[in-house]
Amino acid sequence: MTKKEQNTVHPIIFEEKEVRRTWHNDQWYFSLSDVVQALTDSNDVKQYIKKMRTRDAELSANWGTLCTPLQIISKDGKRREENMAKIQGILRIIQSIPSPKAEPFKQWLARVGQERIEEIQDPERAIVRAKKIYEQKGYQDDWIAKRMRGINVRNTLTDEWQGRGAREGFDFAILTNEIYRGAFEMDAKQIKEFKSLSNPDNPRDHMSELELILTMLGEATTTEITVTRNSKGLPELSQDAKKGGQVAGRTRKDIEKQTGKKVISKDNFKNKRKGLLRQ
Known part of the structure; x- marks a missing residue:
């Protein structure tokens, strides 16, 4: 796993419950509060x-x-310190949780642990698993295909950013917002609102195709502008991101001119899923 993936959250789904995990010291660590919530459906996990x-005792x-x-x-959505445990620790903690879900959870835990080893040996497996998560959440196949392609494009860009002096987190957010503003005339916060x-x-999990x-x-x-210019450092990378976003923005405006309607909509997947559940 690359340095930028260390302590990055990789959520997975157990019986429609999200369990956050992070790769730390060459092992998966799972959110204790998420595990307890998944097994107990408790309204007060801390208690x-x-x-x-x-x-x-x-x-x-x-x-x-x-x-x-x-x-x-x-x-x-904020970065905080939380209690995490690797698989052995989670298995011990589960012994103290009287739940009919305990045994299925143990089997699931063993499987996701093995999956990470397989992903290291064959990185394409990570994309396949991400696809399955979106399928479990109810996304359509055409949308998932574009989301997977978008993840690859994004990873290529962030690899360039990291190799050219941008820091994951704050710097990446600044650069991403330059692209969003150029493309949609809104930054990430405004898109969420x-x-x-x-x-x-x-926000990408709630975008249209x-x-x-x-x-x-x-x-x-x-990415193409950055590689061509051999840009380095946040100021130069910011200019590249701004220009890249503006290319997408001009395309958006042309589409809107031809169709007579706005490209970006207020639709989000949460509302779409509610509609599907009511059917």
């Missing part, structure tokens, strides 16, 4: 964990060795 430790005594505080993206999304939501294509165009163009 459940507190009572669980009170009931199990041995678990409480070994808590410090079972859990590792790691910085990950929290439910509110426009689509009625919450802070943790990834055409919105995804324009985002890809902006990012692919930015």
Whole structure:
């Protein structure tokens, strides 16, 4: 795994519940609160964990060795320190959770652990698994195909950014917003507000196929400009991102002129899924 992937959140789905995980010291670490929530459906996970430790003295005594505080993206979208545990720790903690889901969860946990080893040996497997997650969430095949292509385009761009002096996180956000503003005349925060999304939501997971294509165009163009100019450092990369976004923006305006309607819409997948569930 590359350095930029360390401590990056890679959520997976267990029985329609999201479990956050991160790759740390060559092992998967899973969010303890997400595991407890998935197994218990508790409305107060913190209180459940507190009572669980009170009931199990041995678990409480070994808590410090079972859990590792790691910085990950929290439910509110901010990077916070949360208790994480590798597979062995999670399996021990599960022993203290009386749940009919415990055994299926153990089997699922063993499977996702093996999947990471397979992904290291064959990186294309990671894309296949991401595709399956979107399928589980109910996305259409055509949309998923474009989202997967967009991920590849994005990864190519961020590899260039990282190799040319941009820092993951703050710098990447600045550069991405330059592309968004050029393409849609809105930054990431404004797109979320426009689509009625919450802070943790990834706006790309709520874009239409055409919105995804324009985002890809902006990012692919930015990569091409950066490589051609051999840009280095945030100021030069920002100029490239701005120009790449503007290429996508001009395309968007041309589409709007030809169709007579706006490309970017207020639609989001949350609302679409509610509609599907009502049918």
